[in-house]
Amino acid sequence: MKKTLIALTVSTFACAGPAWAATDMQEIEARLAAMEKRLAAAEQRASDAEFRARAAENQAQKLAAAQQQPVATAQPAPSTSSVQATQPVQVAAASTPASSRQDSEGFEFHGYARSGLLMNSSAAKTQGGPTVTPAGETGGHVGRLGNEPDTYVELNLEHKQTLASGATTRFKAMLADGQRTYNDWTAASSDLNLRQAFVELGQLPTFTGAFKDSTVWAGKRFDRDNFDIHWIDSDVVFLAGTGAGIYDMKWGETARSNLSLYGRTFGDIENNENTAQNYILTLNNFAGPLQLMISGMRAKDNDQRTDVEGRRVKSDAANDGVHALVGLHNDSFYGLGEGSAKTALLYGHGLGAEVKTVGADGALLPQAETWRLASYGITPLGEGWHMAPAVLAQSSQDRYVKGDSYEWATANLRLIQAFTENFEMQYEGSYQYMDLRPKGYNNRNAVSGSFYKLTVAPTLKASDVGDFLKRPEIRLFASWMDWDHRLDNYASDDAFGSSGFTAGGEWNFGVQMETWF
Numbered sequence: 001m002k003k004t005l006i007a008l009t010v011s012t013f014a015c016a017g018p019a020w021a022a023t024d025m026q027e028i029e030a031r032l033a034a035m036e037k038r039l040a041a042a043e044q045r046a047s048d049a050e051f052r053a054r055a056a057e058n059q060a061q062k063l064a065a066a067q068q069q070p071v072a073t074a075q076p077a078p079s080t081s082s083v084q085a086t087q088p089v090q091v092a093a094a095s096t097p098a099s100s101r102q103d104s105e106g107f108e109f110h111g112y113a114r115s116g117l118l119m120n121s122s123a124a125k126t127q128g129g130p131t132v133t134p135a136g137e138t139g140g141h142v143g144r145l146g147n148e149p150d151t152y153v154e155l156n157l158e159h160k161q162t163l164a165s166g167a168t169t170r171f172k173a174m175l176a177d178g179q180r181t182y183n184d185w186t187a188a189s190s191d192l193n194l195r196q197a198f199v200e201l202g203q204l205p206t207f208t209g210a211f212k213d214s215t216v217w218a219g220k221r222f223d224r225d226n227f228d229i230h231w232i233d234s235d236v237v238f239l240a241g242t243g244a245g246i247y248d249m250k251w252g253e254t255a256r257s258n259l260s261l262y263g264r265t266f267g268d269i270e271n272n273e274n275t276a277q278n279y280i281l282t283l284n285n286f287a288g289p290l291q292l293m294i295s296g297m298r299a300k301d302n303d304q305r306t307d308v309e310g311r312r313v314k315s316d317a318a319n320d321g322v323h324a325l326v327g328l329h330n331d332s333f334y335g336l337g338e339g340s341a342k343t344a345l346l347y348g349h350g351l352g353a354e355v356k357t358v359g360a361d362g363a364l365l366p367q368a369e370t371w372r373l374a375s376y377g378i379t380p381l382g383e384g385w386h387m388a389p390a391v392l393a394q395s396s397q398d399r400y401v402k403g404d405s406y407e408w409a410t411a412n413l414r415l416i417q418a419f420t421e422n423f424e425m426q427y428e429g430s431y432q433y434m435d436l437r438p439k440g441y442n443n444r445n446a447v448s449g450s451f452y453k454l455t456v457a458p459t460l461k462a463s464d465v466g467d468f469l470k471r472p473e474i475r476l477f478a479s480w481m482d483w484d485h486r487l488d489n490y491a492s493d494d495a496f497g498s499s500g501f502t503a504g505g506e507w508n509f510g511v512q513m514e515t516w517f
Contacts, residue, residue, distance in 0.1 A: 004220070005245060006100065007191065009013045020328045027237045036177075037455055047482075053173050056177065056434035060149045062491035065135070065156075066186075066343070067322060067462055070161040074140070077462075092186070092214060093444070096166075096409040100454075101158065105159070105160065105161040105162070105351070105447065106159070106160055106499075107139035107157065107158065107159050107160075107422065108156075108157075108158040108159075108160065109155075109156070109157055109158075109259060109517075110156035110158070110517060111153070111154060111156060111513055111515070111516065111517055112152075112153070112154040112156055112515070112516040113151075113152065113153045113154070113422075113513075113516075114148065114150070114151070114152055114512060114513065114514040114515075115150075115152075115153075115513055116148055116149065116150075116151075116510055116511060116512030116513065117149075117152040117182065117493070117511050117512075118147075118148070118149035118508055118509075118510040119508065119509055119510060120217060120500070120507060120508055120509075121506075121507040121508075122225070122505060123342070124500065125500075126149070126500070126506065126508050127149075127495040127498065127501045128145065128147045128148055128508065129147065129148060129149065129150070130142055130143070130144045130148075130232055130233040130234065130429075131211075131498050132147065132437055132495045132496075133318065133434065133451050133483070133487070133495075133496065134392070134434060134444075134447060134487055134490035134494060134496060135406070135408035135410075135432060135434040135436065135459075136371065137239065137494075138396060138399070138406045138408070139234065139356050139372075139394060140335070140392075140394065140410060140432060140434060141145070141232040141233055141392065142232060142406040142412070142430045142432050142438075142451060142453060143231060143232055143412045143414070143428045143429070143430030143453055143455065144231065144476075145230060145231070145426060145428040145455045145457055145476075145477065146428070146455035146456075146457055146477035146478065146479035146507070146508065146510065147453065147455070147477075147479060147481075148181040148233075148512060149180060149181060151178070151179045151180075151512050152176070152178045152179075153175055153176065153177050153178075154176045154195070155174065155175045156172060156173070156174045156196075156224070157172070157173050157175075157376075158171065159171045159321055161342065161417055163212075163244065164236075165205050166203050166205055166207075167201065167202070167203050167204050167205060168199065168200075168201070168202040168203050169199065169201055169202075170200040170202070170253070171198070171199050171200075172196055172197070172198055172200075172370065173194065173196060173197045174194070174195045174196035174197075174219070175192065175194060175195070175457040176191075176193055176195045176367075177190055177192040177193070180193070190432055191516060194220075195220075195222075195331050196219075196220055196221045196222060197217060197219050197220050198218065198219025198220060198221040199217065199218055199219055200215050200217040201215065201217075202214070202215040202216075204216070204339055207419055210250055211249060212247045212250070213248055213250060214246050214247060214248045214249050214250075215246065215247040215248060216244075216245075216246050217244060217245055217246075218243070218244035218245075219242065219244075219246070220241070220242040221240065221242075222238070222239075222240045223238075223240060223262075223284075224247060225258065225284060225323060225503050226239060226240075226259075226340060229374060229376045229392060229410050230383065230412060230468075230469070231376070231388055231390050231413075231414045231428070232390060232392060232412050232430070234328075234356070234374075234392060235308065235356055235357070236342070236344050236346075236374040236492070237297075237325055237344065237346065237355070237356060237358065238356055238357045238358065239260070239262065239280070239282060239294070239358045240262070240357070241262035241263050241264045241280065241359070241467075242262065242263050242264075243258055243260060243261045243262040243263050243280075244260070244261060245262075245282075246259050246260075247259030247260065247308060248385065249329045251322055251348040251377070251408045254286075254288045255285075255286070255287045256285075256286050257283060257284065257285045257286070257287075258282075258283070258285075259282070259283055259284075260280075260281075260284075261279065261280070261282075262278055262279070262280045262282070262283045262359070263278065263279050263280070263308070264277070264278045264359050264360060264361030265277055265278070265300060266278060266299060267313065267362065268484035272303050272308060273305070273311065274308070274313065275302075275305065275308050275506050276299045276300065276301055276302040276304075276305055276362065277295060278297055278298070278299035278302070278351060278359045279297060279298055279299070279363065280295055280296075280297040280358060280359040281295065281296050281297070282294070282295040282358075283295075283449070286369075289328055289329045289330060289331070290326075290327070290329075291325065291328070291329065291344075292324075292325070292326055292327075292329060293323075293324065293325040293326075293340035294322075294323070294328070295322065295324070295352065295358055295359070296320075296321075296322050296323075296324075296351060296352075297321050297323070297351050297359045297374045298319065298320045299318075299320070299351060299362065300319060301320065301321055301361070302317045302319045302351075302362055303316065303319060304315075304316075314362075314363050315509075316365060316366075317362060317363055317364065317365070318350040318364050318366040318368065318465045319350075319351075319366070320350055320351060320352045320366075321347075321348065321349055321350030321351030321353065321359070322348070322349050322350065322352045323346070323347070323348045323352035323358050323359070324344070324346065324347050324348075324352075324354060325344055325346045325355075326344065326345050327342065327343065327344040328341075328343045328344075329342050329485075330377075333377045333378065333428045334377055335378035337379055338379060338380060339358065339377060339378045339379030339380065340373065340378050341375070341377035341378075342374075342376060342377075343374070343375040344371075344372075344373075344374045344375070345371075345372070345373055346370075346371070346372040346374070347370070347371055347372075348369070348370045348372075349367075349368065349369055350364060350365075350366050350367075350368060353368035353369055353370040353396060353399060354370070354371045355371075355372045355394075356372065363400055364399060365398050365399065365400065365401075367398045367402070367403065367477075368396070368398050368399045368400075369396065369397055369398065370394060370395070370396040370397075370399070371394065371395050371396075371500075372393070372394045373391065373392070373393045373394075374386065374390075374392050374393075374406065375390070375391050376389065376391070378388075378468050380466070381416050381485070384417055384418035384419070385415065385417055385418075386415070386416040386418075386467075386468065387413070387414075387415055387416075388413070388414045388465045388468050389411075389412070389413050389414075390410075390411075390412040390413075391409070391410070391411055391412075392409070392410045392412075393408065393409035393410070394406070394407070394408060394409075395407045400438070400441045400442075401438065401439040401440070401441045402439075403413055403437075403439055404437055404438050404441060405435070405437045406436050406438070407434070407435045407436070407438070408432060408433065408434035408435070408436070409432065409445075409461060410430065410431070410432040411430070411431050411432075412428070412429070412431075413428065413429050413430075414426065414427070414468070415427045415428070416427045416468065417465050418465040418466040419465075420465070421463065421466065422460055422461055422462065422463070423458070423459070423460060423461075423467065424459050424461065424465040424466060425453075425455075425456070425457070425458055425459065426455075426457040426458075426459050427456055427457075427474065428453075428454070428455040428457075429453070429454050429455075430451075430452070430453040430454075431450065431451070431452055431453075432450065432451045433448075433449075433450050433451075434447070434450075434451070434487070436448070436490065437446040442491075443491065443492070444490060444491050445489050445491070447485075447486050447487050447489055448485060448486065448487045448498040449484025449485075449487045449491045450480050450483065450484055451481070451482075451483040451487070452483065452486075453480070453481040454477050454479065454480050454511065455477055455479040455480075456477065456480075457475040457476065457477035458475070458476050458477075459475045459476075460475075461473050463480070471514055471516050471517070472513060472514065473513065473514050474512075474513050474517070475511065475512050475513075475514075476510075476511050477508075477510055477511070477512065478507065478508070479507070479508040479509075480505065480506070480507055480508075481505075481506050481508070482503065482504065482505045482506065483496065483503050484503060485502070485503035485504070487503065488502050489505055
């Protein structure tokens with residue numbers, strides 16, 4: 001077409017007569033050639049514009065489709081005083097059909113770990129742990145700072161979903177392992193264990209009234225509302241096992257209840273005649289800062305269990321029991337200032353006389369009784385100082401043998417002195433008095449006396465020095481401990497009185513890391 005237009009134009013000018021000279025014809029042809037180039041360039045620009053328009057349309061379609069699916073993002077965990085608080089790492093399900101796709105779903109990874117090296121003043125092996133004293137057998141823990149020779153790890157993997165209906169799901173599995181060897185390869189002595197595996201369903205749209213915002217669960221788990229005194233590594237109450245329950249049945253603005261049924265096993269599962277199932281029914285009630293927890297339990301034929309040779313394991317063991325807790329959860333330091341505090345009074349009878357780990361001790365007598373008091377608080381003192389005192393005391397009678405008694409009390413104080421953004425000094429003092437009269441049970445002897453421990457620990461943190469519940473931390477430490485010599489005679493297989501670990505004063509040194517997220 002362009003060539004025809006040029007030819008016609010040339011012919012027209014040629015027919016105009018001889019007035020047109022050859023030089024004029026050459027000039028016209030040059031102009032027409034330039035016009036042809038401009039037309040070609042215009043067509044190329046039009047073609048490029050059409051291509052870009054199509055690409056833009058395709059990109060717009062892709063963006064519109066992407067808006068229908070969750071975006072994979074890693075959310076940073078906020079600064080918090082809760083060990084459990086983290087933000088999830090979201091994972092998009094791109095292959096899920098739009099008709100059945102959930103509004104959001106994602107995985108979370110949580111963890112806890114501590115690992116440390118402990119030695120005495122002669123650079124030799126020493127004893128340690130919060131249960132190092134004779135009272136430790138019945139829950140009498142002492143301060144844990146500068147007193148732990150182990151490596152302990154918890155790995156938690158969770159998957160959460162929020163469905164289009166608003167309902168939520170959560171699956172959690174926990175692996176845990178504890179070691180006291182310092183070697184890198186510890187498979188032969190591993191205690192690796194699946195401690196939790198459960199599912200929760202929440203915000204179910206068909207639930208109304210008191211159940212409207214409740215959560216239903218089933219599986220193997222730690223109860224959600226357990227709480228502990230971290231400084232002495234002791235739970236105030238620990239309800240755990242395999243079962244099912246419902247959380248957060250609401251009766252008012254500040255009143256709610258949890259109902260659960262847990263099962264625990266007594267005895268050696270390799271021997272069918274040596275097991276009994278303990279079933280624990282618990283109603284846990286909260287009204288503002290107050291807590292009232294009541295549990296009843298039954299382990300049918302617990303007193304009939306036999307060993308592999310057919311002998312009764314404990315013919316006078318309890319088959320049932322009750323447990324109760326009254327708690328106060330303050331959002332201030334005992335009403336005296338900034339901080340927080342928790343206090344609980346516990347009582348147990350029969351199988352419930354193991355008041356910390358509810359329903360876990362199958363050797364208790366039907367008449368066993370235990371009282372337990374626990375209290376701790378956290379508060380800033382000003383000028384970079386922070387304080388966390390704790391008290392834990394227990395009295396138990398007729399526990400394993402008629403007429404026996406186990407009484408002890410622990411007072412613990414941890415102080416933090418902040419120096420820079422990344423360095424603090426930690427100080428801890430722990431005192432425990434015990435009066436233990438086992439009446440010969442498990443070849444234990446009656447003893448009474450006191451235990452003392454003082455620790456100084458220079459500590460490095462990435463941030464938030466002075467925060468008792470902020471990790472990770474790396475600590476150097478020096479601990480001095482001593483106890484009454486009478487306590488060395490409690491048992492032949494416990495820490496006190498063992499080789500190189502007798503009354504008279506003991507220096508321990510070491511380094512430890514601790515982290516959670």
